[in-house]
Structure formats: structure tokens, C-alpha cells
Amino acid sequence: MNSKTIEKRFDVIRTILAVIIALLIALAVIVIVSDDPMNALYNFLIGPVTNARRFANVIELSIPLMFCGLAVSIMFAADQSNMASEGAFYVSCAVTSVIAVLWELPTFLHVIVCLAAGTITGIIIMCIPAVLKAKWQANELVSSLMLNYICLYMGNYIIRTRVLDTSLGITTSLGFKETASLPNLIPGTRLHLGLLFVILAVILCYIMMYHTGLGYAIRTIGQNKNFAKYAGMGVGGVVLLTQVMGGALAGFGGATEMIGMYNRFQYQGLPQYGFDGMLIAIMAKYNPALVPVAAIFLAYIRTGADIMNRTSDVPYEIISVIQSAIIMLVVAKMFLNNLKHKQIVKYSKMQMEKKEAS
Amino acid sequence: MQTAAILSMENITKIYPNGFIANKNVNFELRSGEIHALAGENGAGKSTLMKVLFGEERCEEGRIFYKGKEVKIDSPLGAIKMGIGMVHQHFMLVPSMTVAENMVLGLEPEKAGFLDREEARKRTREVSEKYGLEIDPDARIRDLSVGLKQRVEILKALLRGADILILDEPTAVLTPQETVEIFQELKRLKELGHTVVFISHKLGEIKEICDRITIMRDGRTIDVRMVNEVSEQEISRLMIGRDVLLKTDKTQAKPGGAFLSIRNLNYTDAAGRKILNDINMTVRKGEILGIAGIEGNGQNELSELVTGMKKNRSGQILIDGKDISRKSVREIRELGVSHISQDRMTYGVAADAGVADNIMADRYYRKEFKRGVLLNRKRICRETDQLILEYGVKCDDREQPVRMLSGGNMQKVVVAREFSGDPRLVIANQPTRGIDVGAAEFVHKKLLELRDKRAAILLISADLTEIINLSDSIVVLHDGAVAAYFEDAKTIDPVELGEYMLGIKKMSREQTGGAVHEQ
Numbered sequence: 001m002n003s004k005t006i007e008k009r010f011d012v013i014r015t016i017l018a019v020i021i022a023l024l025i026a027l028a029v030i031v032i033v034s035d036d037p038m039n040a041l042y043n044f045l046i047g048p049v050t051n052a053r054r055f056a057n058v059i060e061l062s063i064p065l066m067f068c069g070l071a072v073s074i075m076f077a078a079d080q081s082n083m084a085s086e087g088a089f090y091v092s093c094a095v096t097s098v099i100a101v102l103w104e105l106p107t108f109l110h111v112i113v114c115l116a117a118g119t120i121t122g123i124i125i126m127c128i129p130a131v132l133k134a135k136w137q138a139n140e141l142v143s144s145l146m147l148n149y150i151c152l153y154m155g156n157y158i159i160r161t162r163v164l165d166t167s168l169g170i171t172t173s174l175g176f177k178e179t180a181s182l183p184n185l186i187p188g189t190r191l192h193l194g195l196l197f198v199i200l201a202v203i204l205c206y207i208m209m210y211h212t213g214l215g216y217a218i219r220t221i222g223q224n225k226n227f228a229k230y231a232g233m234g235v236g237g238v239v240l241l242t243q244v245m246g247g248a249l250a251g252f253g254g255a256t257e258m259i260g261m262y263n264r265f266q267y268q269g270l271p272q273y274g275f276d277g278m279l280i281a282i283m284a285k286y287n288p289a290l291v292p293v294a295a296i297f298l299a300y301i302r303t304g305a306d307i308m309n310r311t312s313d314v315p316y317e318i319i320s321v322i323q324s325a326i327i328m329l330v331v332a333k334m335f336l337n338n339l340k341h342k343q344i345v346k347y348s349k350m351q352m353e354k355k356e357a358s
Numbered sequence: 359m360q361t362a363a364i365l366s367m368e369n370i371t372k373i374y375p376n377g378f379i380a381n382k383n384v385n386f387e388l389r390s391g392e393i394h395a396l397a398g399e400n401g402a403g404k405s406t407l408m409k410v411l412f413g414e415e416r417c418e419e420g421r422i423f424y425k426g427k428e429v430k431i432d433s434p435l436g437a438i439k440m441g442i443g444m445v446h447q448h449f450m451l452v453p454s455m456t457v458a459e460n461m462v463l464g465l466e467p468e469k470a471g472f473l474d475r476e477e478a479r480k481r482t483r484e485v486s487e488k489y490g491l492e493i494d495p496d497a498r499i500r501d502l503s504v505g506l507k508q509r510v511e512i513l514k515a516l517l518r519g520a521d522i523l524i525l526d527e528p529t530a531v532l533t534p535q536e537t538v539e540i541f542q543e544l545k546r547l548k549e550l551g552h553t554v555v556f557i558s559h560k561l562g563e564i565k566e567i568c569d570r571i572t573i574m575r576d577g578r579t580i581d582v583r584m585v586n587e588v589s590e591q592e593i594s595r596l597m598i599g600r601d602v603l604l605k606t607d608k609t610q611a612k613p614g615g616a617f618l619s620i621r622n623l624n625y626t627d628a629a630g631r632k633i634l635n636d637i638n639m640t641v642r643k644g645e646i647l648g649i650a651g652i653e654g655n656g657q658n659e660l661s662e663l664v665t666g667m668k669k670n671r672s673g674q675i676l677i678d679g680k681d682i683s684r685k686s687v688r689e690i691r692e693l694g695v696s697h698i699s700q701d702r703m704t705y706g707v708a709a710d711a712g713v714a715d716n717i718m719a720d721r722y723y724r725k726e727f728k729r730g731v732l733l734n735r736k737r738i739c740r741e742t743d744q745l746i747l748e749y750g751v752k753c754d755d756r757e758q759p760v761r762m763l764s765g766g767n768m769q770k771v772v773v774a775r776e777f778s779g780d781p782r783l784v785i786a787n788q789p790t791r792g793i794d795v796g797a798a799e800f801v802h803k804k805l806l807e808l809r810d811k812r813a814a815i816l817l818i819s820a821d822l823t824e825i826i827n828l829s830d831s832i833v834v835l836h837d838g839a840v841a842a843y844f845e846d847a848k849t850i851d852p853v854e855l856g857e858y859m860l861g862i863k864k865m866s867r868e869q870t871g872g873a874v875h876e877q
Contacts, residue, residue: 213727344375
């Protein structure tokens with residue numbers, strides 16, 4: 001053990017503790033507001049694993065979360081605070097829907113075209129803040145956040161002008177063609193082929209980040225851009241590439257979600273997967289291998305809250321309390337710092353005494 | 359002059375968040391009215407001890423007694439209130455404000471809710487007259503020389519009622535002329551009854567003005583002596599723990615053709631200031647060309663232009679006969695150029711990344727470190743482990759974040775990257791700044807080795823001793839222009855060099871033309 005391992009250990013402890021504290025806060029709120037807290041708690045915490053269908057819900061929900069978590073992880077790892085995943089995901093859902101409704105293609109080809117169109121859309125959207133920054137040094141955080149609202153109305157526009165189902169009076173598309181649908185994996189659930197796609201994406205992203213020169217460049221740029229430039233890395237190109245990859249992942253995720261889970265476009269507003277992707281990326285410390293853990297955790301408490309919403313008097317919105325508490329505690333760098341410092345002091349003294357004894 | 363202790367620090371132990379033990383049970387005592395030298399290598403813990411005293415760092419253990427009473431100092435504000443002032447190595451001044459405004463920062467005199475500038479000026483003049491330290495209250499800090507900025511810092515501390523004045527390596531950035539001046543100022547402060555702590559590792563200066571000396575090594579107090587009772591040799595032995603060569607042994611250079619040629623180089627920064635003005639010089643194979651000059655006279659821009667980090671210049675830079683104006687940093691590095699940046703934490707390392715990641719940054723993309731599209735882990739580990747061994751980097755393992763290493767070891771990581779792989783041109787900008795004597799010796803030895811392997815070396819340093827000892831020829835930069843060229847560094851008088859650095863003297867175009875050689 002040394003200072004490095006103490007630091008690493010505290011990183012893990014801090015994240016876990018943040019999750020526990022957030023859950024405790026949520027439990028306290030539930031106990032206070034609910035007339036039947038035991039029932040609410042049970043449904044919230046245990047609900048998702050009480051039957052296979054509910055657990056399948058957790059996994060289904062984790063698929064778009066993982067795609068967005070990966071997208072954000074790659075961009076954030078290069079220190080690019082591009083938050084357009086939300087908009088990229090949404091617009092690519094809309095574009096995919098148009099193709100799924102209007103185009104006539106054989107089964108296999110239709111799916112491929114849908115996925116490709118979603119991916120390209122995602123890339124285009126995500127590159128807008130990237131290009132604005134490269135050309136005019138517009139802060140990508142601001143421009144991408146604003147862009148998300150443009151994306152919302154762009155998506156709505158696409159649906160309303162091309163494939164609106166006028167019989168319903170809300171923004172809903174006509175039904176997708178039979179050919180534009182991802183095969184189901186387990187009958188009786190909505191688990192679709194997208195699960196395998198996302199597993200593949202996690203593996204590829206992990207290998208890219210930790211076993212290729214590109215990933216090394218991304219991480220180095222994220223840690224110190226000036227150093228990367230000084231060492232001769234093509235900073236601009238790599239930074240743009242991370243956003244292309246992020247856009248591809250978010251867009252592909254949107255397309256997969258559309259034709260995997262639904263048979264028509266029926267979002268009434270931004271689905272928040274892109275924003276959740278940030279929470280996931282932060283919890284996973286931008287490591288693609290940890291993205292599934294964080295995504296499944298989030299999907300689990302989401303599903304739990306949804307079940308609780310339906311079976312008790314506690315509303316779904318309790319989930320926001322948990323999420324904010326987690327984000328705050330995980331990003332609070334000085335949280336547990338005193339304890340950590342004491343450990344390091346103790347260890348350093350021990351080392352010193354050992355050295356003196358010999 | 360046996361007076362009572364005004365301040366004593368007992369058993370101070372300070373451990374930094376990275377686990378580094380900077381002070382181990384250190385004892386330190388100041389007597390009223392003395393100039394006390396705190397000597398030791400870089401990394402011996404001198405600055406840390408003084409930061410603890412000034413309330414900037416909190417110690418884990420230990421007690422401080424001031425005027426007979428135990429005190430707790432947990433902020434610089436508290437220290438100032440008690441009458442302790444500190445002048446940092448890096449000045450804490452606002453460059454865009456005037457001297458008077460800086461002087462009263464934090465204790466601004468007010469008139470109707472606004473800053474009373476007249477009163478600020480008056481106070482500045484008063485304190486300046488009282489101590490005989492002349493300063494123009496209306497001058498902007500950014501227009502002042504380093505020596506005058508330091509004077510403002512000293513006056514600032516005195517204005518705040520400092521009885522004890524801590525000076526952290528005050529002469530490190532000064533020319534010989536300015537050093538003489540500050541010594542007179544310090545003597546005058548002593549006569550007026552102030553106590554001065556003089557942090558330094560320059561033995562001659564300590565002998566000249568200090569009364570007593572506390573020597574630190576490796577985070578401990580090694581000895582406390584009367585300065586007139588110890589020799590320089592003895593002090594240096596106590597500091598280092600062994601005898602050191604105070605001069606670097608070096609053979610005569612056998613320079614070949616020019617490898618780096620700079621022709622009519624001009625550079626204007628983004629704010630429109632002219633930084634470099636018609637620079638002409640060459641660095642030949644097998645020689646060390648030293649660039650002397652006070653910091654901020656265009657040295658950093660010069661090294662960044664040569665390495666391709668800065669563009670938008672006029673004039674020509676040829677490396678090995680090739681024009682680099684359209685080449686990227688990587689392409690320039692591929693020509694055999696390596697670069698030690700003066701700003702280690704910004705450019706030299708990625709502090710949060712591991713030792714291996716820092717060493718690989720300039721070569722990871724090469725074929726030998728790849729297996730298909732993947733990185734060849736085994737090969738990378740072998741390369742980095744070998745370099746860690748060869749360059750004596752003290753670290754737990756190759757994955758340890760560089761920020762956990764000492765300054766000297768961090769610089770060894772930089773040097774391991776930049777000096778391995780047979781560089782043909784080395785741009786060494788302040789290569790030994792802030793590192794311990796052992797590591798500095800090592801860097802000097804490596805630079806000479808590279809020179810003897812026919813590399814061309816451009817050495818930039820604010821440390822005159824380093825420049826004179828190591829260089830074969832010397833160029834002096836003043837105000838972005840070549841002020842002097844000396845063909846043979848051995849014949850140089852430091853005082854004369856100082857005059858060129860300050861701009862008191864300037865050679866003609868014909869005289870500095872010697873800096874340009876044929877390819």
C-alpha cells in the first residue's frame with residue numbers, strides 16, 4: 001500500500017458513500033411524506049427484482065443510458081464539456097422515425113439504414129458545438145446546452161411535418177414499418193438486440209480508451225492539454241474526433257432505442273438520457289468499463305421509483321433528489337478529504353520510521 | 359550580539375497531501391535583530407517551514423512560540439497581524455495596478471466609500487522614506503524591473519508592520535547589481551531592529567550578510583551555526599551531506615556546422631507587444647549556446663517558436679537546413695528536437711498521469727510501441743522501466759501519478775523523455791529550476807554528454823552560474839533583442855554580463871554578428 005492506493009481507495013469509498021448517503025436522504029424523505037412508508041420503501045428498493053418483467057425493465061432502460069454514458073465519457077475524458085448528447089439523441093430518434101415510417105426496404109436493410117441515419121445525425125449535431133469552439137472559441141458548454149433546446153424543436157418539427165399521426169392530437173408519429181424493428185431477445189420482455197450492440201460498444205470503447213494510441217491521446221489531452229500540445233499530439237484533431245465518436249454513440253443509441261423499444265415516435269419532450277449520461281460518466285470516472293455499472297444502478301432506482309409511483313403515494317420525482325445528492329457528493333473533491341489526509345499522514349510516518357529503523 | 363530568541367518553532371512536522379514529508383521534527387529559532395540564513399538544497403524543506411510560519415501551510419505537529427508565548431498561526435492574515443511578513447519567490451502583486459494601490463491592498467484607506475488614492479500614495483511615500491527604499495508610488499507594477507518589484511514586496515510587508523521579514527530566495531531572480539542593492543537594504547533593516555530570515559542556497563551571499571545559519575537537509579534541521587565560524591565548504595557539506603564540485607568539469611567544445619539557424623526572427627504577441635526583435639543566431643552541433651537574460655526578455659517565446667508551439671512570426675528558423683514554418687510540433691520533434699519547458703507543471707508533465715504515460719507522450723504513436731491498432735503494453739513497460747532506472751527516477755512504480763513526486767524527480771521524468779532517443783537539438787529552458795542539487799548535477803552531466811554526442815544545445819537560464827559554467831558560447835537577450843555575444847564563455851566576467859542583461863551596455867550589430875555561423 002502507498003499514497004497512490006490510499007487515494008484510489010478513497011475515490012471508490014467516496015463514490016459508494018455518495019450513493020449510500022443519497023439513498024438515505026431519499027429514504028428519509030419517503031418516511032416523512034408517505035402514509036405507508038414501508039410499502040413505498042419496499043417497492044422502491046426491492047420492486048425491480050420481484051419479477052422477471054420488472055428486472056427486464058431495468059435492463060431495457062439501461063441500454064440508452066449506457067450509450068449516452070459512453071458518449072459523454074469519451075468527450076469528458078478529453079476535457080470537452082459537450083452536453084449535446086441530449087439533443088443528438090433526440091434528433092436522431094426523430095430522423096430514425098421518419099425513415100422507419102416512410103421508407104420501404106427489406107427487413108435487414110431497413111434496420112441498417114435506420115441505424116446509419118441515426119448515427120450520422122448524432123455526429124452532425126454533436127459536431128456543431130465542436131466546430132463553433134474550434135472556429136470561434138465559443139465555449140462548448142454554453143453552446144451545447146443551448147443547442148439542446150434547438151434540437152427539441154428540430155425533432156418536433158421533423159415529426160410534425162413528415163410523419164405526424166393527426167388522429168391523436170399530440171406529437172406522435174405514424175406507426176413504424178414492420179421491417180424497421182430490432183429483433184426481440186427474450187419473449188415476454190422488451191429486451192432487444194440493442195443490448196448486444198451496447199455490450200459491444202462498451203467493450204470497444206474500453207479497448208479504444210485504454211489500449212490504443214488514440215485513447216492514450218484522449219486521456220492525456222484531458223489531463224493537460226498544454227502538455228499534449230507540447231509533446232506533439234494533434235490536439236485539435238483528437239478533440240474533434242472524441243465528439244464525432246460521442247455523436248455517433250448518442251445517435252446510434254437513439255436509433256437503437258427507437259426501433260428496438262417502440263413502434264412509433266412518442267416522446268413528449270427531451271427524454272433526458274443525454275443528461276443522465278453525464279451523471280453516469282461522472283460516477284464511472286469516464287471509464288467505459290464502469291459505465292454499465294453506473295447505468296444499471298441508475299436504471300434500477302429509476303425503475304424502483306416508477307414502481308413506487310404506481311403502487312404507493314410517493315411520486316416519481318423523488319428520483320431527482322437522489323440524483324442531485326449523488327452528483328454533488330461525487331464531484332465534491334474535498335468530501336472525506338480530512339480522513340484521507342490523516343491516512344496518508346499515518347502511512348508516511350510509518351514509512352519514515354521503517355526507513356529510520358533500517 | 360547575543361540577544362534572546364524572538365521566535366522559536368519546535369518539532370514541526372509537515373506532511374503534504376501526496377504523502378511527502380517536507381518537515382520532520384524541525385526546530386528553528388530566531389533572535390531579535392539578526393539576519394538569519396535558512397540554507398539547504400531545493401526540496402530540503404526550507405520554504406515549507408517558512409510557509410508554516412507564515413500560516414500558508416498547516417503543520418501536522420509542532421509548536422510555535424513568539425515573544426515568549428505559544429501562538430497558533432493558521433492564516434497569512436494572522437501572521438501579518440503578529441508582525442511576520444513574507445516576500446515570496448513569485449511576487450504576489452497585481453501587475454496592472456500602481457505601486458501605491460498594491461501597497462494598500464487589503465487595508466485600503468477609504469474616502470466616501472472609495473479608495474483614497476492620495477492617502478495610499480502618502481503612506482507609500484512615508485514607509486519608503488522611513489526605510490530609505492526609493493520607489494515611485496504611481497508607477498505600474500508591470501513596468502517595474504524585478505528588483506523594484508521585490509522592493510515593493512518588502513515595503514508592503516513593512517507597511518503592514520512586519521518585525522520579522524522572511525525572504526524566499528530573494529536573489530535568485532536578480533542581477534549582480536540588484537543583489538548588491540538588496541543587501542544594503544537588508545543591512546539597513548537590521549540596523550532599524552528588524553529580524554530577517556534569508557532563505558538561500560547561495561553560500562557566498564550567506565557569508566556576506568547573515569549572522570547565523572540554520573542548515574536543513576531532507577526535511578530536518580542539520581545544524582545551527584554562527585556564520586563567521588563556518589566555511590563555505592563546511593556549509594555545503596552539511597547541506598548536501600557530501601562534498602560537491604562547485605564547478606562543473608567540462609572539456610573544450612568542438613563545434614561543427616550550424617544545426618539551428620535563426621534569421622531575422624521577429625515576434626509580436628496577441629496584445630501587440632513586440633517580444634522578439636530581429637534575432638540572428640545559430641546553434642552548432644556539439645556546442646552549448648547559453649542564453650543569458652533576465653526573465654521575460656523573450657526567452658520563452660524564443661524556445662516556443664523554435665519548437666513550433668508558437669507560430670505567427672516573421673523571419674526564418676532552419677533546423678538541419680529545413681524551414682520549420684509549416685511544420686507541426688510533432689514534425690519538428692521528428693527532426694530530432696527535444697524541449698525542456700520552463701513551466702514544468704503546465705507543459706513538462708501531465709501531473710495526474712502516471713510516470714509511464716508522461717514518458718511515452720512523444721513516442722507512443724511509433725510503430726515499435728504498437729501491435730496492430732493496439733498499444734504494445736509489454737514494450738511500453740520495458741521502455742519506461744528502463745528509463746526510470748537509467749535516469750534514477752524515484753517512484754513507487756511506473757503508474758504512480760507524477761504529481762506525487764518531488765520537483766527533482768518530476769524533472770527527471772521530463773529529462774528521461776526528452777534526452778532519450780538521441781536528440782540532435784535540445785532546447786533546455788530553465789532545466790534545473792526548483793530542483794535539488796543532486797538532480798541539477800545530473801541534468802548538467804546529461805547535457806554535456808549530449809553535447810559530446812554532437813547534439814546542438816540551446817540552454818536558457820536565469821541562473822548566471824549555470825549559464826557560465828555550462829555554456830560554450832553565450833548570447834545575452836535584453837528586451838527581445840540580442841544585446842551581446844561572447845564566443846568563449848570561460849572569459850566572461852559576471853558583472854559585465856549583468857550590465858548587458860540590464861541593458862546598461864549593448865553590443866553593436868557587428869559585434870553580435872559572431873553569433874551566426876555557417877551551416
